[in-house]
Amino acid sequence: xxxxxxxxxxxxxxxxxxxxxxxxxxxxxxxxxxxxxxxxxxxxxxxxxxxxxxxxxxxxxxxxxxxxxxxxxxxxxxxxxxxxxxxxxxxxxxxxxxxxxxxxxxxxxxxxxxxxxxx
Amino acid sequence: xxxxxxxxxxxxxxxxxxxxxxxxxxxxxxxxxxxxxxxxxxxxxxxxxxxxxxxxxxxxxxxxxxxxxxxxxxxxxxxxxxxxxxxxxxxxxxxxxxxxxxxxxxxxxx
Numbered sequence: 001x002x003x004x005x006x007x008x009x010x011x012x013x014x015x016x017x018x019x020x021x022x023x024x025x026x027x028x029x030x031x032x033x034x035x036x037x038x039x040x041x042x043x044x045x046x047x048x049x050x051x052x053x054x055x056x057x058x059x060x061x062x063x064x065x066x067x068x069x070x071x072x073x074x075x076x077x078x079x080x081x082x083x084x085x086x087x088x089x090x091x092x093x094x095x096x097x098x099x100x101x102x103x104x105x106x107x108x109x110x111x112x113x114x115x116x117x118x119x
Numbered sequence: 120x121x122x123x124x125x126x127x128x129x130x131x132x133x134x135x136x137x138x139x140x141x142x143x144x145x146x147x148x149x150x151x152x153x154x155x156x157x158x159x160x161x162x163x164x165x166x167x168x169x170x171x172x173x174x175x176x177x178x179x180x181x182x183x184x185x186x187x188x189x190x191x192x193x194x195x196x197x198x199x200x201x202x203x204x205x206x207x208x209x210x211x212x213x214x215x216x217x218x219x220x221x222x223x224x225x226x227x228x229x
Binding site for chain 2: 004035037044045046047050059061095103104105106107108109110111112
């Protein structure tokens with residue numbers, strides 16, 4: 001069965017950096033788009049970024065563009081999110097999610113990892 | 120781009136039917152048949168309930184159905200059960216090749 005397990009969350013000061021990881025299993029990782037989606041406390045879901053199956057194309061929400069970088073290692077079945085210049089408003093649970101084969105439409109999600117940006 | 124518009128809450132009694140709406144624009148909901156619905160129990164991974172407006176993934180109860188008219192998509196849950204109590208989110212692909220979510224709807228089973 002499809003499993004997505006995130007890690008790397010934690011407490012970081014404003015302006016700091018953090019790298020999230022997501023390990024996938026139960027499917028051919030290299031065949032699918034992968035996506036990061038976040039949920040701030042008391043708020044709804046917000047799409048953050050996605051990356052094409054080959055890794056050759058990425059897209060970002062305006063709120064994180066220039067600060068976050070999505071990447072993947074298909075040999076390790078792993079997805080990453082490098083987050084720099086973190087702000088208080090980036091505080092959220094970050095979910096890794098599987099997209100489709102040719103569009104980033106999400107089907108399976110991980111449980112998420114909490115990122116808290118606070119001094 | 121603003122979030123898709125969903126009612127903040129809906130409620131119904133066991134056995135009843137409820138419908139949750141999701142309103143966007145011609146750049147997202149109205150422009151594609153790529154509307155998805157997710158069920159989210161807090162602390163758990165969200166679960167896909169409907170894809171491509173009205174496609175029910177394997178294993179999802181046939182009490183869940185989706186539809187779309189113009190810029191508004193809808194999720195209908197019939198024969199409400201206590202286990203359906205959760206947050207529900209719609210999502211759509213957009214003309215900017217991004218994804219957009221609704222603000223979420225809290226379903227209470229009375």
